[in-house]
Amino acid sequence: MERMSILAILLVTGILLLFVKTDTYAQQNLDRISISERSDGKGFVIRNHLTATPDSFKITQPSSDLIQFMIYSSNLDVSDLTKPDLPGFVRNIEYQNNDAGFGYDIFLEEGSYFSTTAYHDRNGVHILIGLEHATREVVDQITANSDFVYWYDYQENNVEFDFRFSADDDAFIQMRNNNGFNVIVIDPGHGGHDPGAVNRSLGIREKDIALTVALKVGEYINQYMPDVEVVYTRKDDRFVELSRRGKIASEVNGDLFISIHVNSARNSQAHGAEIYFLGLARSASALEVMKRENSVIDLENGGGPTQLSEEELLIFELANAGNIAISERIAMMMEDQFRSRAQRRSRGVKQAGFMVLWNLPMPALLVEIGFITNPNEARYMSSENGQTILASAIFRAIRDFKQEYDRSLRQTNNRVSND
Numbered sequence: 001m002e003r004m005s006i007l008a009i010l011l012v013t014g015i016l017l018l019f020v021k022t023d024t025y026a027q028q029n030l031d032r033i034s035i036s037e038r039s040d041g042k043g044f045v046i047r048n049h050l051t052a053t054p055d056s057f058k059i060t061q062p063s064s065d066l067i068q069f070m071i072y073s074s075n076l077d078v079s080d081l082t083k084p085d086l087p088g089f090v091r092n093i094e095y096q097n098n099d100a101g102f103g104y105d106i107f108l109e110e111g112s113y114f115s116t117t118a119y120h121d122r123n124g125v126h127i128l129i130g131l132e133h134a135t136r137e138v139v140d141q142i143t144a145n146s147d148f149v150y151w152y153d154y155q156e157n158n159v160e161f162d163f164r165f166s167a168d169d170d171a172f173i174q175m176r177n178n179n180g181f182n183v184i185v186i187d188p189g190h191g192g193h194d195p196g197a198v199n200r201s202l203g204i205r206e207k208d209i210a211l212t213v214a215l216k217v218g219e220y221i222n223q224y225m226p227d228v229e230v231v232y233t234r235k236d237d238r239f240v241e242l243s244r245r246g247k248i249a250s251e252v253n254g255d256l257f258i259s260i261h262v263n264s265a266r267n268s269q270a271h272g273a274e275i276y277f278l279g280l281a282r283s284a285s286a287l288e289v290m291k292r293e294n295s296v297i298d299l300e301n302g303g304g305p306t307q308l309s310e311e312e313l314l315i316f317e318l319a320n321a322g323n324i325a326i327s328e329r330i331a332m333m334m335e336d337q338f339r340s341r342a343q344r345r346s347r348g349v350k351q352a353g354f355m356v357l358w359n360l361p362m363p364a365l366l367v368e369i370g371f372i373t374n375p376n377e378a379r380y381m382s383s384e385n386g387q388t389i390l391a392s393a394i395f396r397a398i399r400d401f402k403q404e405y406d407r408s409l410r411q412t413n414n415r416v417s418n419d
């Protein structure tokens, strides 16, 4: 009896101590970040000069040229932070102040390979990041087991939602009866003499952003989904006719077609991503975007605008219900990624009659990743960090869909073997 009550007291005290610990509200400053070469020549040390021990910290290396570091603290002041000069092996550091603390992305120069660890200094207050020279193979092993830090995850009010197809869904059955989900066609919009939308004052062109982001999406697929084949409609700055893009996708029996574009608007405040799949334009703004993206037809035909009629689209919708359902499903997964992960405003999933999506015998999407007419967004889309995040948002939607598809396949196979 007595032993029981002692145990109870200990338990209660333990719980109280826990509360006291997390309620500690000592002011913490991060005064300086410095980078120095190790005396043994094996690499570098990044020192975070803190004035008090933080709750915890985390380091991750999601790709060979990106190291992400996060300090968790409810009360970290970085207003007087002295940032380091960038040494030769660092291309850029992007700092992220968020609700959970403070972190940064370290972008490495090409050919710089490091294995990383983060640890307390002997004084127990500073946190050191050790960068040790490593081979490409070692770094590849590390990145294969690391996930991105999505800084938006650390902001309050981020929304997650979940919805999925069932294994019995007609669209899935149709896909299984075809080729499965093995070939993804990535289509960087415009190219060559067709720059797409242009921000003249910043010297930024849609065709360049679309190409860089498209190539990054393909790299992620190659790296993380090695059983999926990636086909590009263009891999460099060249003009490819819209009809040719569709032909490429059909010839390789693509299971998904993703066309990547950049939006523009008269209102320079407009920002955010829009994701389209083929169908009747359901809104006036979708019609505007559709007209612009289809206008390249003028360049090809040297004549008047070719527009898909409502009737053509209706016939298409009826004949391709399965592909449209899957297109919409992936579009919604992508919207989720843009909104809750990539920290971009999502302007929603929309339908429109894009020529480039027309007549494709596969699910097809057109993504407008942001507005080139908004200076902030234009700069973001042409930055290394922005392109990495946008490309990974597109990639993650594809990966999520592939996982859902594989799950439905297993369910069906189990059912068949049980019969």
Ligand SMILES: [Zn+2]
Pocket: 189, 190, 196, 197, 206, 261, 262, 293
């Ligand atoms: Zn475009």
